[in-house]
Structure formats: structure tokens, C-alpha cells
Amino acid sequence: MSTSTSIEVFGSRGSSLISLVNNLKLSIALAVYRPDVNIQIQIPESADDEIKGKDKSVLLRDKKTGFELVEVNAIVKYLANDFTNNEFLQFEESRLHKALLTNQKKALLVEALSNTPRPAVPLLSDKMDSAPNPTQIILFAALYPVYNGLSEAPTWFQELGKNPKISSSLPGVAKLERPKEKNTGAQKLTKNHLVKKQADRIVPKPDERNILITSALPYVNNVPHLGNIVGSVLSADIYARYAKNRNYNAIYICGTDEYGTATETKALEDGVTPQQLCDKYHKIHKEVYDWFDIGFDYFGRTTTPTQTEIAQDIFTKLYNNGYLEEKTTEQLYCEHHNSFLADRFVEGTCPKCAYEDARGDQCDKCGQLLDPLDLIEPRCKVDGTKPVVKPSTHIYLKLNELEEPLKKWVDLSSEKGAWSKNSKTITNSWIKQGLEPRCITRDLKWGTPVPLPGYENKVLYVWFDATIGYVSITANYFKGIQQEEKRGKGEGEGEGEGEGSTEYWKQWWRNPENVDLYQFMGKDNVPFHTVVFPATEIGTGDNWTKLHHLSTTEYLQYEGGKFSKSRGIGVFGNNAKQTGVASSVWRYYLASNRPETSDAHFSWDDFVTKNNSELLANLGNFVNRIVKFAIAKYNGVLPKYDTRNIPNYEGGFVSEINSLLSTYIANMEAVNLRKGLETAMLISSRGNQFLQENKLDNSLYNNFPEKSDAVVVTALNLVYLVGAVISPFMPEIANKINEMLNAPALSITDEFVPVLQPGHHIGKAQYLFTRIDEKKVEEWRKLYGGQKKTEA
Incomplete structure (x- = not known):
């Protein structure tokens, strides 16, 4: 003036x-x-x-x-x-x-x-x-x-x-420039809407929903391919992250399955000891899962003293309760290297479907469980010679005597826990045929020793032993915590740690009244988790936590064929990283293509399309557009607002979001993960539509400020919600969204709540996704052995 x-x-x-x-x-x-x-x-x-x-x-x-x-x-x-x-x-x-x-x-x-x-x-x-x-x-x-x-x-x-x-007077005022909000610091958000901090030691809590989550223990003798990953560890991780986001008290346990014939065979082929092989592949598996952002609470292994202790205790209780019996049976014996051949040391032609590379325990083509003696033209996997038949004595689990209590449990659990359709079908087919005693020992050196005199040269069968791995890995999780606590206090790692940890694992595994067990696996693993393992639990007489919900997948095929490591066909865990495409994109693609009810097919064309047309154009565009606008026009600070300035806000927009949110939660609770992801992306799409129908641009900001303010605050809160609902599927993307919003992780609530309020300032904008050049398709297809399908 x-x-x-x-x-x-x-x-x-x-x-x-x-x-x-x-x-x-x-x-x-x-x-x-x-x-x-x-x-x-x-x-x-x-x-x-x-x-x-x-x-x-x-x-x-x-x-x-x-x-x-x-x-x-x-x-x-x-x-x-x-x-x-x-x-x-x-x-x-x-x-x-x-x-x-x-x-x-x-x-x-x-x-x-x-x-x-x-x-x-x-x-x-x-x-x-x-x-x-x-x-x-x-x-x-x-x-x-x-x-x-x-x-x-x-x-x-x-x-x-x-x-x-x-x-001449318009240049400074013609655009009706508005004063930008003043940055007064991040707003403190109501804790009721946020994800609770995870406890250092996760134990069941009274009056809370306690969920014990496991995925099938990946076998340690190879690198997992995409089908292995989505069928078990990734699916379980998605559900575990959802449960924790909803502030359920959940724990996710997994680890490598390391005993058995396959490990011993692979070690012979590689010229190393089984322990050396397990050490090598345990590290490879952990690196693959870390890159895929799989958030285990503990990733252990089965070759531990705790595994031996718990498995032998279960075996002994079954023996004392009369559910084990000795049987001398004929078994294939290799005279070339003077050894009885365990199931997987034998290969031959399947008597059911004539597949020439069937294993002694199961045919990979038709899925039927087999006896090695049933194979046509059997051969020793180690040296290819034809084995002879000799008698051998083994221990059998009397499943026939456990059939009635098992059937009652299956009927109740499958209904209450809403098992997936294929898991019900597979389980009922076993029970319908009538259960027979099943051998649970093998003539091997690499495995859990059988705790009976005269069985010094035998070990527990890997499929009896492996499911017990869930329990021993949980116990080792608590042992690891106690060791860390002792080191923190300057104490040694001496005696006494085991008993305390044992009591902790029992809170999860001997607590069926307060714990729900959710298990994830491919369909070929079903009978061992719905028949053999629960029958074993029943036979011990202990009050075990048994399966509540079983989520299984069909097979993921690669470009019209099967994954084959030996033939270099398909994408394996380490290959995904080598493409340079972010793990979030891989997680999204696998989850959106999860073979829940029928086989699914990996396609490079589809992979690139989903990144460019769904992630980039839908989710990335919505978040980037509103965040950049808020930074440019509002100095990144949420203004005062009144939703009455938004046409049809309550009856239209909020109602639609809440309907989608309800559908999302229902699908995730039922472990329909693929549908859950589809719905999460629909919420993002509704956000893009919201910006379009309200015409958020410079004109709205300058000429209709009250409406612009309401649209911006509402859209940013919707971004916050979108970050929450996609967090189980793409946790790194959710983290980036939270960084942009300068806010902690939002819990998935039952209704859309505008948690971010006036005065809150957001952070810097980030790109969530990058475009993939379509030319990469043929390069990757050639590199990983897939063949482009031609039109019929």
C-alpha cells in the first residue's frame, strides 16, 4: 500500500x-x-x-x-x-x-x-x-x-x-488464484483406524480372533517356480497380511521341508551331503521369498532337533495308544547299490494313465497316489537298473481304526471352515474308498529316526514327518525369540530355553477353542493335511488345534505347457527378479491369475497387459493424479471441506464405495483372493471415475473452490483406503502410498471413513508403476522357453 x-x-x-x-x-x-x-x-x-x-x-x-x-x-x-x-x-x-x-x-x-x-x-x-x-x-x-x-x-x-x-488488471487475478494452505505438520490420526504394531512374540490373546496360518512347506531340492509360489507361500502371505491389516491376532509360519527321498536323491546327483544340499536350497528359497515380499513371521526348516523331538513324541503316543502296527511287506531293492528303494527312488510307468515318468509314491500326470510295486517297468532313479522285490518290515499308521472320528471331524470342519471345493472333493474321495493302514517309515538314512528298537536304519516317512514341521517350526520361532532375549540381556544360550518355548507353541497348537488354523497348498498336498495329519493328531489323544480352513489351488501352466526346470521352460523364482520387473507386479499378476477353481495359464502377453492397462492406467493414474494436484494446488495440505458440495455424495458415491468394500471383505474372509483383488481394483476405478465426474482440474479449483476442496480431501482419503485394500497383494505399493500420504498403515474398516482431515499434510509424489515395452514379450518368451500359441 x-x-x-x-x-x-x-x-x-x-x-x-x-x-x-x-x-x-x-x-x-x-x-x-x-x-x-x-x-x-x-x-x-x-x-x-x-x-x-x-x-x-x-x-x-x-x-x-x-x-x-x-x-x-x-x-x-x-x-x-x-x-x-x-x-x-x-x-x-x-x-x-x-x-x-x-x-x-x-x-x-x-x-x-x-x-x-x-x-x-x-x-x-x-x-x-x-x-x-x-x-x-x-x-x-x-x-x-x-x-x-x-x-x-x-x-x-x-x-x-x-x-x-x-x-491490464486481470493477469494477477484473472485465474482467481487462491491462497495455498499453510503447512502446519502432519495431523495425528485416530489410532482406531490404524494397523496395530505387531508384537515381538505373537501368542494367542483372549477375546481376540487368533489365526494360525501355514503354507505347504516347499521341498528343498529345487528352485520354486511361479506355480509353487502362488499355490502356497504367496496365497498364505496375502491372507496373512489381510488378517493383520484387520487387526486380527495372526501368525504366519512356514519353512523348507528337508528330509526324505528326494533330498537324498538330489544330493547323490550333485555329489554333496544331504545337509549341504539343504543348506544351499534353504538359502535359495529364502532369497526368492524375500524378493517376492513374502512376510513370514518365521521361515524355518525341518532338519532341527526340535523336529526330531516333537515328531518322535507324536510317534510314541500313537504307538502307545495302539494306532501303529508292524508289517513285513515286499519292497523294491536295488542290487546295484545294495539298498531298499524308498518311493521316490523308483520311477516307472503309471498303471492308471500310462505316464512313463511316474514316481513310486505318486503320478505327476494323473495325481493318483501309488505303491512302487504297482509301477510298470520300474527302474532305480539312482542308476536306472531294474530293482528286485525283497521283504522289508515297516511301521504302519492304522488309519482304518481312526476313520470314524476323522470322518466326524472332516464333516464338521469342512462345513464350519468353508474348505475350498477341490479340497472337499479330494478328502471325501479318500474317505469314501475306505481308509487303510499307511506305511509311515522308510529305508533311508536322511530323516527323523524311528524311536523303536530294531529300526535304527529306518526313518519316518517324509509325508508323515513334514506336516509335523509346522509345529516344530513354530516352536523354533519362540526359541529364536528367547535366544535373542538372552543375548540382549547378556545371558548365555544354555539350558532352559526349550521348555519355555514349548509352552508358547502349545498356545497355538494345543488350543483349538481359541485358535483357527488356516492352511494353504496345491491340491496334490490335500490328503496329507486333511486325512493323515489330522488322523495323527486324533490318535495321540492330545487336544490339538486342527485345520479350520483349507485353501487349495489347481495348477498354473506356463504358456500352454508345464513348468520344467530340467528343460528350462517356465519362470522360476530367481527368473522373475532377473526380468527387472518389480515384485509387486509379479505378486499382482499371480494373485489375479490364481488357479482357485481350475487350472490357470501364465502368459507373457497377459502379464504385460495387466501391468500397463490395469496397474499403470488404473491404480497408478488415480493415485498420481490426485496426489500431484493436492501438492500443486494445496501445498500438500488438506483444506477445510464440506461433502455437501459434492453431488450425490452420501447416497451415491459413499454407498458405492461401502458396497464394494463389503464385497471385498466378504471375499477375503472366505479366502477368495482373486475376487478380493478384483474388488480392490474396482475401488480404485471408482476413484478415477470420481475425479472424472467431478471434473477435478484448475477450473474447478479456481472457480468452484468449495467443491474442489471436498473432492480433493475425499479422493485422498479414498487413495488411503485403496492403499489398505491392496496392501495384502502389493505391500510395497501400499507402503509407497502411505509415504505419499505421510500417514501410517490404514486398517481395512467395514465402511469408508475419511481419516485424513483438514490440516494434514501429505508427502512427495512417487510413481507406483512403470510401463513395460511390449517388445519384451518375445524376448522373455524366447529366454524362458515358452511358445506363442497360434489361433486354431
Whole structure:
């Protein structure tokens, strides 16, 4: 403000449309009539007023006389020293602007504009470079939000805009620039809506939902391929992350299955000891799962003293309870290396489907469980020679005597736990055929020793032993915690640690009243988890936590064929990393293609399309667009807002989001993971639609600020929700979204709640995804052995 005048003119501090129009009137009037006076913005009386955005009306004040005016049109006339009344000002500005703010483009807006004066050319001054009169300024500024930039704007409006006295004053105010919010720091969010911090030692809690989650223990003699990953560890991880996001008390246990024939065979082929082989592949598996962002609470292994202790205890209880028996049977014996051949040391032609590479225990083609003696033209896997038949004595689990209690449990658990359809079918087919005693020992050196005299050269059968691995790995999880605690206190790792940890694992595995067990696996593992393992638990007489929900998958095929490590066909865990495509994209693709009810097929074309058309164009676009807009226009600070400025907010938008959220939760609770992901992406799509239908852009921000404020805050809160619902599937992307929003992880609530409130400031924008060049498809297809399918 110049010191040569006693007049002060204050504009409105508010961000409403009326406030901005009033400031425009004052700015033009001062530029035309009193260029020696600058418009000012009134300073709030207190810092609290500033934070709360308390508005103040316009004001003209003469410091010498104390004269004041607070009505904007009167101030314009005062500055022009022209108080002539004009019929053209007889219309309702507030009604016109209300029509604009509520986006009522028809009835109300038409009615308002129909009452708007249309001045004839004679109203203008004779010379265009002369000063406009007050009526022209008031009318022009009032209708500026309506007509600015429109080619169909009335001639009189366009001509006034060309007037040098008006156009010269517009550059600083023509866009109706709004003052940006002041960054006052991140808002403290209500803890009720956030994900709780995970305990260092996860134990069941009273009055909470306690969920024990396991995935089939991956066998340690090879690198897992995509089908292995999605069929067990990834599926379990998605559900575990969902459960923890919902603030259930959940623990996810897994590890490598290391005993058995396959390990011993592979060790012979590689010229190493079984232990060396297990050490090598345990590390490989852990590295693969770490890259895929699999969030185990503990990833252990079965070759531990704890495994031996617990497995032998279970075996002994079954023996003492009369559920084990000795049988001498004929078994294949290799005279070339003088050894009985365990199931997987034998290969041959399947008697069921004539597959030539069937194993002694199971045919990979038809899925039937086999006896090695049933194979046609059997051969020793080690040296290829034809084995002979010799008698051998083994221990059998009397499943026939456990059939009735097992059947009752299956009927109850499969219904209550809503097992997947294929797991029910497979289990019922076993029971329907009638259960027979099943051998649980093998002629091997590499395995859990059989705790009976005379069985020093035999071990427990890997499929009896492996399921007990879930229990021993849980116990080792607690042992590991106790060891860390002892080291932290400067104590040794001596005696006493085992018993305490044993009590902790029992809280999970001997607590069926308070713990639900969720297990994830491919369909070929089902009978061992629904028949052999629960029958074993029943036979011990202990109060075991048994299976509640079983989620199984069919097979994932690779480009129309099977994954084959030996033939170099298919994508294996380490190959995914080598492509340079982020693990989040791989997780998304596998989850969206999860073979839940039928076999699914990996396709490079589909992989690239899902990244470019779904992740990038849908989710990435929604988050990037609103975050960048909020940073550019609002200084990254959420403004005050009123959702009543959003058309059909409660009955339309919120209702749709809550319906989608309800569908998402229902699918995730039922472990329909693929449908859950589809619904999460639909919520993101609704966010894009929300921005489109409300036309979020510079014009909305400048001309309809109340609506813009409400749209921005609502959209950012929807981004927060989208981050939560995709977090089980793409945790790294959810983390990036939370970083952008400068907010901790949001819990998935039953209804859409705008947790981020005015005053909260967000962080920097980040790109969530990058486009994949379609040319990479043929490169990858060639590299990993797939063949492009041709049209029939």
C-alpha cells in the first residue's frame, strides 16, 4: 500500500467462490480508479484463527476519518466516486454462484442465468480505452466464473474483457488464484483406524480372533517356480497380511521341508551331503521369498532337533495308544547299490494313465497316489537298473481304526471352515474308498529316526514327518525369540530355553477353542493335511488345534505347457527378479491369475497387459493424479471441506464405495483372493471415475473452490483406503502410498471413513508403476522357453 493515501482496502481471506469474486471486483476497481492503493488480505486475529481458516469480509477504511465500508459493490462505487443506481445490478449473485457450486447445470443454473442482465453495447463507454464504469466492473466480475474462457460467452462480456482498463488488471487475478494452505505438520490420526504394531512374540490373546496360518512347506531340492509360489507361500502371505491389516491376532509360519527321498536323491546327483544340499536350497528359497515380499513371521526348516523331538513324541503316543502296527511287506531293492528303494527312488510307468515318468509314491500326470510295486517297468532313479522285490518290515499308521472320528471331524470342519471345493472333493474321495493302514517309515538314512528298537536304519516317512514341521517350526520361532532375549540381556544360550518355548507353541497348537488354523497348498498336498495329519493328531489323544480352513489351488501352466526346470521352460523364482520387473507386479499378476477353481495359464502377453492397462492406467493414474494436484494446488495440505458440495455424495458415491468394500471383505474372509483383488481394483476405478465426474482440474479449483476442496480431501482419503485394500497383494505399493500420504498403515474398516482431515499434510509424489515395452514379450518368451500359441 502506498503511503500517499489514507485509504486501506482489504480483500476477503476466504477461499469461497463469493470471496474470490469479491476480491476480483476490488482488484479491478483499484487498478482502474485507485492504482495508488493495493488490495490487502486481513490478518487473522490469532494463530488459531489462521489454522481454522476463519474468514473476514471485505473492508474499505479511511484511516484519517475512520470511515468504513464492508459491502463490496458499495466499495467499488466509492472508489469510482460514482453512486449511480443501475437496473443491470438487480440480480441474485449468490443464487448464481450457488448454482455453479452445486454443479446444477440445468434447472437452477438456467434459472439464474435467465435473470442475469444482458447489457447492450451502448452501456459501454464510447471509447474502449476509457475507464469502465462501476456497473460494468461489478457485472463483469460477478459473471467471470460463468463466462471466462467460453467461446459462446456474450459479446458484451468479451468486449469488456478486451478493455485495457480491465484486461491490464486481470493477469494477477484473472485465474482467481487462491491462497495455498499453510503447512502446519502432519495431523495425528485416530489410532482406531490404524494397523496395530505387531508384537515381538505373537501368542494367542483372549477375546481376540487368533489365526494360525501355514503354507505347504516347499521341498528343498529345487528352485520354486511361479506355480509353487502362488499355490502356497504367496496365497498364505496375502491372507496373512489381510488378517493383520484387520487387526486380527495372526501368525504366519512356514519353512523348507528337508528330509526324505528326494533330498537324498538330489544330493547323490550333485555329489554333496544331504545337509549341504539343504543348506544351499534353504538359502535359495529364502532369497526368492524375500524378493517376492513374502512376510513370514518365521521361515524355518525341518532338519532341527526340535523336529526330531516333537515328531518322535507324536510317534510314541500313537504307538502307545495302539494306532501303529508292524508289517513285513515286499519292497523294491536295488542290487546295484545294495539298498531298499524308498518311493521316490523308483520311477516307472503309471498303471492308471500310462505316464512313463511316474514316481513310486505318486503320478505327476494323473495325481493318483501309488505303491512302487504297482509301477510298470520300474527302474532305480539312482542308476536306472531294474530293482528286485525283497521283504522289508515297516511301521504302519492304522488309519482304518481312526476313520470314524476323522470322518466326524472332516464333516464338521469342512462345513464350519468353508474348505475350498477341490479340497472337499479330494478328502471325501479318500474317505469314501475306505481308509487303510499307511506305511509311515522308510529305508533311508536322511530323516527323523524311528524311536523303536530294531529300526535304527529306518526313518519316518517324509509325508508323515513334514506336516509335523509346522509345529516344530513354530516352536523354533519362540526359541529364536528367547535366544535373542538372552543375548540382549547378556545371558548365555544354555539350558532352559526349550521348555519355555514349548509352552508358547502349545498356545497355538494345543488350543483349538481359541485358535483357527488356516492352511494353504496345491491340491496334490490335500490328503496329507486333511486325512493323515489330522488322523495323527486324533490318535495321540492330545487336544490339538486342527485345520479350520483349507485353501487349495489347481495348477498354473506356463504358456500352454508345464513348468520344467530340467528343460528350462517356465519362470522360476530367481527368473522373475532377473526380468527387472518389480515384485509387486509379479505378486499382482499371480494373485489375479490364481488357479482357485481350475487350472490357470501364465502368459507373457497377459502379464504385460495387466501391468500397463490395469496397474499403470488404473491404480497408478488415480493415485498420481490426485496426489500431484493436492501438492500443486494445496501445498500438500488438506483444506477445510464440506461433502455437501459434492453431488450425490452420501447416497451415491459413499454407498458405492461401502458396497464394494463389503464385497471385498466378504471375499477375503472366505479366502477368495482373486475376487478380493478384483474388488480392490474396482475401488480404485471408482476413484478415477470420481475425479472424472467431478471434473477435478484448475477450473474447478479456481472457480468452484468449495467443491474442489471436498473432492480433493475425499479422493485422498479414498487413495488411503485403496492403499489398505491392496496392501495384502502389493505391500510395497501400499507402503509407497502411505509415504505419499505421510500417514501410517490404514486398517481395512467395514465402511469408508475419511481419516485424513483438514490440516494434514501429505508427502512427495512417487510413481507406483512403470510401463513395460511390449517388445519384451518375445524376448522373455524366447529366454524362458515358452511358445506363442497360434489361433486354431
